[in-house]
Amino acid sequence: MVSSENTKHTDKTIQNAIVKGKGIKREKIDRKVRLLASLIPPTNTPPVEEGIVAFYAQISKDESNPSVHHTLIFDKVRTNVGNGYNGVTGIFTEPREGIYVFNWVIRMHNAQHSTELLINNDIFGAAFLRAKNGDDGSVSGTAVAHVGKGDVVFVRTHFTLGGDGNILSDLYSYTTFSGWLLH
Known part of the structure; x- marks a missing residue:
């Protein structure tokens, strides 16, 4: 369990990194801060209706020449019913077991x-x-999978095949990650 003192420190650190981060890349946010943030439940999500789990997130700015084995962080969270998706880490943690559909679009x-x-x-x-x-x-x-409660799902660049160039996300076409509980 995260203490309220650690939570306040983490919230403040993340907020400062975001406010001051106009020229700072997301990956420069301290790893400990991201890990702590993953333990803090989101506060800006609507109440969960029984049985509904769904998320949809976008990358808010271009990802410059990502290396191999790089977790993509879809930081602009648009929908997060069930509070499973974390926009700081890019990881969806299953709030309940079931059959899920996942979709990712890369531009x-x-x-x-x-x-x-x-x-x-x-x-x-x-x-x-x-x-x-x-x-x-x-x-x-797109993938359809039976996933257990607490399992994690994320999108990354290939673990050995090095790419080149930027992954784009802007008003012409967003790079997105989404998922929802089917049954």
Whole structure:
């Protein structure tokens, strides 16, 4: 359990990193702060209706040349019913067991990347796009999986295949991650 003193410190540290972070990359937020933030339940989400779990999040700014094995952080959380998604870590923690649908959409311009959907440490899905020679495109992946309570789901760049170029997210096309409990 996180003490209220640690919670206040973590909230303040995260808030300062976000407010001052106009030129700071998300990955520069201290790892301990992100881990502590994952223990704090979100406070800006609507009450959970019985049985409904769904999230939808976007990357708020371009991801510059991500390296291999890089967890993508979809930091602009638009929907988080069930409070399972964490916009600081990019990880969805299953609030209850069931069959889930997960979808991720990655946009690139003059770049190439392979992305993976992981459930715990299992690569459950992958999607690759080569948008070179001035091309602009999006690739999406969808997976349906039986997931246990407490399991974690996230999207990362491929663990060995190095990509190049930026992953884009703007008003023309957002890079997104979503999931919902089917049954």
